[in-house]
Amino acid sequence: MMRIGVDIGGAFTDLVALNEDTGEFIWIKDETTPANPSLGVVRTIKKSKLDMKNIEMILHGQTVVINSIITRDGAKVGLLTTKGHRDVLILQRANRRDIYNFTYKKPEPFVPRYLTYEVNERIGSDGRELSGVSRDEIVEIVDKMLKEGVESICISFLNSYINPSHEIKVKDIIEEELKKRKREAIPITMSHEITREWGEYERTNTAVLNAFVKPKVKGYLTRLESEINGMGFKNLYYSVLSNGGISLFNFVKDYPIFSVESGPVAGVIGGIFIGEILNEKNIIVLDGGSTTTKAALVENLNPKINSEYFVGRDKFNPGYPIKVPVIEIEEVGNGGTSIAWIDEIGNLRVGPKAAGAEPGPACYKKGGDLPTVTDAYVVNGLINPNYLLGGEMKIYRNLALDAIKKKIANFYNISVEDAADGIIKIANENAANAIRIISVQKGYDPRDFALIAHGGSGPMFAPFIAQELEIKKIIIPSIPPGVFSAWGMLLTDIRHDMIATDVMNFSSDFISKINDNFKRLDHNMINVFRDEENIQD
Numbered sequence: 457m458m459r460i461g462v463d464i465g466g467a468f469t470d471l472v473a474l475n476e477d478t479g480e481f482i483w484i485k486d487e488t489t490p491a492n493p494s495l496g497v498v499r500t501i502k503k504s505k506l507d508m509k510n511i512e513m514i515l516h517g518q519t520v521v522i523n524s525i526i527t528r529d530g531a532k533v534g535l536l537t538t539k540g541h542r543d544v545l546i547l548q549r550a551n552r553r554d555i556y557n558f559t560y561k562k563p564e565p566f567v568p569r570y571l572t573y574e575v576n577e578r579i580g581s582d583g584r585e586l587s588g589v590s591r592d593e594i595v596e597i598v599d600k601m602l603k604e605g606v607e608s609i610c611i612s613f614l615n616s617y618i619n620p621s622h623e624i625k626v627k628d629i630i631e632e633e634l635k636k637r638k639r640e641a642i643p644i645t646m647s648h649e650i651t652r653e654w655g656e657y658e659r660t661n662t663a664v665l666n667a668f669v670k671p672k673v674k675g676y677l678t679r680l681e682s683e684i685n686g687m688g689f690k691n692l693y694y695s696v697l698s699n700g701g702i703s704l705f706n707f708v709k710d711y712p713i714f715s716v717e718s719g720p721v722a723g724v725i726g727g728i729f730i731g732e733i734l735n736e737k738n739i740i741v742l743d744g745g746s747t748t749t750k751a752a753l754v755e756n757l758n759p760k761i762n763s764e765y766f767v768g769r770d771k772f773n774p775g776y777p778i779k780v781p782v783i784e785i786e787e788v789g790n791g792g793t794s795i796a797w798i799d800e801i802g803n804l805r806v807g808p809k810a811a812g813a814e815p816g817p818a819c820y821k822k823g824g825d826l827p828t829v830t831d832a833y834v835v836n837g838l839i840n841p842n843y844l845l846g847g848e849m850k851i852y853r854n855l856a857l858d859a860i861k862k863k864i865a866n867f868y869n870i871s872v873e874d875a876a877d878g879i880i881k882i883a884n885e886n887a888a889n890a891i892r893i894i895s896v897q898k899g900y901d902p903r904d905f906a907l908i909a910h911g912g913s914g915p916m917f918a919p920f921i922a923q924e925l926e927i928k929k930i931i932i933p934s935i936p937p938g939v940f941s942a943w944g945m946l947l948t949d950i951r952h953d954m955i956a957t958d959v960m961n962f963s964s965d966f967i968s969k970i971n972d973n974f975k976r977l978d979h980n981m982i983n984v985f986r987d988e989e990n991i992q993d
Contacts, residue, residue, distance in 0.1 A: 457512040461945030462497055463719050464488055464518050466747030467793050467813045468912070469496040470939040471504055473511075474946050482506070483939045487849075488813040493520060494680040501684065508689040515945040516705075517696040517719035520676050521669050521712050525767050525776070528566070530668035534606035535567045536597060536626060537660065538614040539574040544660050552774070563768070563776055566661075566668050571604060573597045575613070575626065581959065583619035594626055598633045610667035612647035612660040617957055620648035643670045650713060651763075651779040652956040658764065658777040665767075665778060666713040673712035677705045694950075696722050699761060699781040701951020704988060714780050716765065719941055721783045724752045724759055726944025727908045730933055731757055736906045739931075740891060742921070743941065744914030747791045747810035751890040752784060753900060760784040763955055781953040786893045790886035792830045792913045793817055796860075796879045798867055806882045818859035821852045827863050829883045829913065831856035832876035838916060883913075884920035891921055902927050910940035952984050 457477070463470045465488060473482040484504045489496040497516075501508070524530045537544060545565035552560060575594070578587040601609065609630060616623045623646040634640045647663035681693060695708040698717040708715050720743060727741035737757050743750040752759065765782040769775025789808020793816060796806050806829060811817055815824035817831045819841070833839040834856045841851035857872050865875035895902040906929040909918035915937050918930045935943045954977045960966050 457510060458506065459513050459515065459946055460501070460506070460511055461515045461722070461942040462500065462517070463722065463939070463942040463945065464493050464496065464520075465719070465745050465912075465941075466519070466791065466810060467816065468746060468938070469493075469500045470942040471500045472935075472939050472942040472946065473504060473506055474943075483936055483942070485938060490813055493518065494676060494683060497680060498683045498687075501687065508684065508687045511689055511691065513692050513694060514684065514689065515694045515696060515702060515948065516680075517722050517941060517945055518676070518715070519719055520673050521716045521718065522767065524669045524672055525665060525716070529672075530566075531607035531671045532605055533567050533571065533608050533610055533664055533667045534601040534604070535572045535660070535664060535667075536575050536594075536609070536611045536613075537572060538578060539576045541614055541656070542569065542572050542574050544657055545572070545664065548657050548774075554774075561773075563774065566664050566776075567610070571601070571606065573600065577613060577622050577626075579613065579615040579619045579622055581615055581618070583615070585619070585621070589622055589625050589629075591629055594629045595633055598630055598637075602637065602639060607642065608667040608671055609642060609644045610647070610660075610663050611644065612656075612663045614656060616646075616648045617652045617654050617659060618959075620646065623648055643667070643674070645670060650711060652954075653763065653779055654957040654959070655779065658779045661777055662713060662779045665776065666711060669712050670710075673715075674709040677709055681705065696945055696948060697951065698765070698783065699951055699953055700725050700759060700783050700948065702945075702948045703950060703952065707988070713778060716767070716778060716780065717782055717785060720750045720752075720785050720787070722944035722948065723750070723910060723941040724754065724783055724785065724944070725947050726910070726933070726935070726940055727752070728754055728757050728759065729944070729947050730908055730931060731906070734906075734931065736908075736929075736931070738905045740895065740902065740905045740907050740927075742887070742891070742907060742909045742911075742914045742918060744887060744909065744911040744917050745791045746793045746912060747789070747812055748787050749790045749887045749890050749911075749913070749917065750785050750787045751887075751894050752786070753894040753898075753905065755900075761953075763953075781955075784894070786890045788886055788890045790829075790883055790890075792833075793828050794883065796827045796829070796832070796864055796882075798864070802867075804864065804868075804878055804882060806879055806886060817856070819851045819853060819856040821850070821855055825859055827856070827859040827879065829879060831859055832879035832883075833916070835860060835872060835876040836880065838880070881920075884917055885924075887913075887917040888921045888924045891925060895925075906931055908933065910935075910937040912938045950985070950988055952981065952988075954981055 458475045471484040486500045645667040693705040694702040723743045731739045765778045766775030793811040794807035816822045817828040902925040908931045
């Protein structure tokens with residue numbers, strides 16, 4: 457029996473299959489299909505010529521969640537919140553991360569104010585009910601949401617992290633009303649199901665983003681299951697989670713926000729495995745992809761996991777908080793298809809915009825006419841134009857030359873080769889900056905770490921980074937670097953995290969309260985794994 461790992465990247469979809477009995481190892485790459493990602497996955501599986509009846513499980517890493525949030529391409533969400541807290545997504549936090557940032561602007565909420573509905577209910581900070589839920593009020597809100605064309609519903613009440621009874625009751629009412637109106641397909645997200653941590657804004661925003669991507673992710677995974685089942689596969693589908701574990705597709709269909717960094721974390725897991733084999737306890741894992749470069753610092757072979765992650769955060773923007781466990785990864789818009797351009801004062805820049813799979817770099821001859829890092833590699837001979845995708849994908853060096861000449865070389869009145877060299881140097885510097893962010897800026901000396909580089913462009917970035925940051929050791933895995941993340945998926949295991957907030961007085965019985973909380977979390981975790989493994993009492 458074999459296991460399959462499939463990773464969707466910005467330009468290519470990667471497949472790795474491993475037979476644990478015989479050690480047989482198969483890897484396949486094909487172009488990503490952004491308009492319909494499942495098409496690229498199915499095409500890659502067909503290309504592998506594997507008998508799907510003999511596949512034990514499929515592990516999948518996807519970028520649907522993160523891309524949907526970044527591009528704001530998701531469902532129209534209606535939010536129900538406690539009366540008096542309608543503006544929680546607008547007010548956000550009064551404190552600012554960068555107090556001297558004069559260009560600071562609060563991020564635009566994913567739910568506009570007119571789709572945020574107040575419910576006259578209240579749970580106290582100690583979990584006691586202060587004001588109940590009116591069924592008539594909820595029915596009226598349902599009618600308003602349907603009239604506005606809401607496609608997904610989010611419920612996030614004040615203090616529901618300590619007592620979720622009102623969220624559960626309101627969900628039951630909404631489900632009944634949607635069924636009466638034959639609209640039961642509209643999904644509902646409750647904030648306490650995502651996180652039981654306090655922080656009203658962060659918890660609400662996390663639940664809203666889950667509701668925002670839920671219809672799209674559920675549709676994508678359902679289509680993927682249907683198409684692969686049609687090829688004879690009858691076993692289980694697993695999705696990689698942002699905490700470095702995996703879970704069944706059904707879990708991710710309900711809680712897609714837990715897979716916000718589904719693809720990149722698998723590369724970190726693979727890097728840790730390589731570190732164990734080579735007895736390298738302190739490593740930096742660099743993933744140079746098609747559109748972005750990711751870097752993670754691992755100390756003593758233990759990845760750093762944060763329970764609060766920010767989408768779209770950079771030195772000028774606070775980003776959107778997501779309170780789910782995520783392996784700490786720094787991501788910069790710098791990859792093989794990143795576009796080289798000249799800013800308003802004449803400086804050469806690379807990224808963050810990228811050509812991606814469509815239209816792709818100019819040398820792909822798919823309609824792209826802007827110079828990219830890949831074009832620069834082709835011009836300067838760092839990529840074999842006859843062996844991309846194992847020779848299956850033809851590269852047109854003349855188109856790369858033309859794009860760099862028109863957009864870059866002519867502006868500076870230099871040769872195309874010198875312009876390409878400049879593009880490569882800036883791309884290298886961008887990648888090195890990702891390493892600085894996770895190491896130097898956090899008090900770590902990169903010279904104390906080994907650099908494990910993978911991805912299509914990672915090994916090409918690595919020598920420059922090592923020289924720039926004085927890193928003494930570079931490790932390029934024997935696993936083909938371009939499919940390393942897909943291989944890392946095969947090393948993952950089922951994992952779930954549970955976090956709870958309970959504010960209590962320091963008194964004689966606080967130890968028993970803490971123990972009760974852990975017992976409740978243990979009970980909930982056991983139930984999650986029972987569902988995961990379909991274990992019956």
